Amino acid sequence: MSKVSHERSSVVLGTRGxxxxxxxxEWVQAQLHALAPHVTVTLRRIQTSGDKILDVPLAQxxxxxxxxxxxxEALLSGEIxxxxxxxxxxxxxxxxxxxxxxxxxREDPRDALISREGRSFADLPVGARIGTSSLRRQSQLLHARxxxxxxxxxxNLDTRLxxxxxxxFDAIVLAAAGLxxxxxxxxxxxxxxxxxxxxxxxxxxxxxxxRSDDLFIRSLLSGLNxxxxxxxxxxxxxxxxxxxGGCQVPIAAHATLAGTKVILExxxxxxxxxELIRDRAEGSLQDPESIGIQLAEQLIDRGADKILRxxxxxx
Numbered sequence: 001m002s003k004v005s006h007e008r009s010s011v012v013l014g015t016r017g018x019x020x021x022x023x024x025x026e027w028v029q030a031q032l033h034a035l036a037p038h039v040t041v042t043l044r045r046i047q048t049s050g051d052k053i054l055d056v057p058l059a060q061x062x063x064x065x066x067x068x069x070x071x072x073e074a075l076l077s078g079e080i081x082x083x084x085x086x087x088x089x090x091x092x093x094x095x096x097x098x099x100x101x102x103x104x105x106r107e108d109p110r111d112a113l114i115s116r117e118g119r120s121f122a123d124l125p126v127g128a129r130i131g132t133s134s135l136r137r138q139s140q141l142l143h144a145r146x147x148x149x150x151x152x153x154x155x156n157l158d159t160r161l162x163x164x165x166x167x168x169f170d171a172i173v174l175a176a177a178g179l180x181x182x183x184x185x186x187x188x189x190x191x192x193x194x195x196x197x198x199x200x201x202x203x204x205x206x207x208x209x210x211r212s213d214d215l216f217i218r219s220l221l222s223g224l225n226x227x228x229x230x231x232x233x234x235x236x237x238x239x240x241x242x243x244x245g246g247c248q249v250p251i252a253a254h255a256t257l258a259g260t261k262v263i264l265e266x267x268x269x270x271x272x273x274x275e276l277i278r279d280r281a282e283g284s285l286q287d288p289e290s291i292g293i294q295l296a297e298q299l300i301d302r303g304a305d306k307i308l309r310x311x312x313x314x315x
Contacts, residue, residue: 011040011082012079022043044080083209087202103225104206109204110191112192113172121141121196128170139269140276176191236266238288238289238292250268255292261282261285262284266278266281266295275303
């Protein structure tokens with residue numbers, strides 16, 4: 001990794017206050033220390049709207065950027081210099097003056113099932129109570145198993161695991177990446193195949209946001225960027241942007257790289273899982289966003305726009 005010129009001796013990194021968010025930010029802090037040992041990176045915890053409202057499903061709160069808005073305001077005001085986000089929480093349209101400057105190597109993007117009795121998804125009893133906060137997961141799980149009972153589950157990872165152990169659920173579904181980053185991978189009963197639950201856009205990837213014109217931060221982060229992860233995330237986010245979807249709408253996409261190609265799978269589903277439109281597209285590594293747009297158009301041609309209008313109440 002190349003060393004960075006030391007134009008500034010200290011920078012402030014903004015993060016949500018959850019255990020996972022702080023862990024992710026501390027990992028970035030350590031990586032930057034290795035790249036530029038003479039630059040002090042200080043963490044600042046910032047509470048977001050999504051952290052404050054825990055008793056309402058995210059899809060009912062409305063709006064985009066529930067987990068990033070306050071952090072972006074701190075970036076724009078100069079209170080912080082960079083911010084670490086889970087990419088799946090970041091809206092596809094950023095405030096003017098801000099940019100995702102770096103995407104580090106991506107963790108496992110799959111969803112993970114944790115069941116109280118160690119049962120696989122296929123072996124869960126009829127009517128089993130499954131906890132999740134995601135309409136994307138709800139729609140796909142119900143499409144595969146209409147007999148299941150999906151129950152809202154909000155809160156940090158440790159809170160969700162505690163509710164499972166208390167017997168409130170037969171199983172819960174979480175992003176595998178967060179569990180693995182916290183070294184809780186042993187809790188996972190089963191990694192859910194993308195054929196059953198296609199991941200959220202950007203799931204498993206971190207995005208480091210900064211001011212577009214901050215050349216020092218851009219330079220500092222350059223050694224941490226992982227081009228294959230960035231390419232995959234660009235393709236997925238282009239699909240989401242074209243479909244004008246938010247983080248909580250039942251839209252999913254996962255990009256993989258094969259040689260000089262990007263292969264993108266995507267879907268749009270109704271909340272009850274009865275309608276599910278799935279397709280794939282592939283194209284050049286050089287233009288991942290065009291692949292995302294192409295796949296979005298394919299999904300629209302097959303009726304995805306009707307499903308989305310019904311969800312948004314504009315049908």
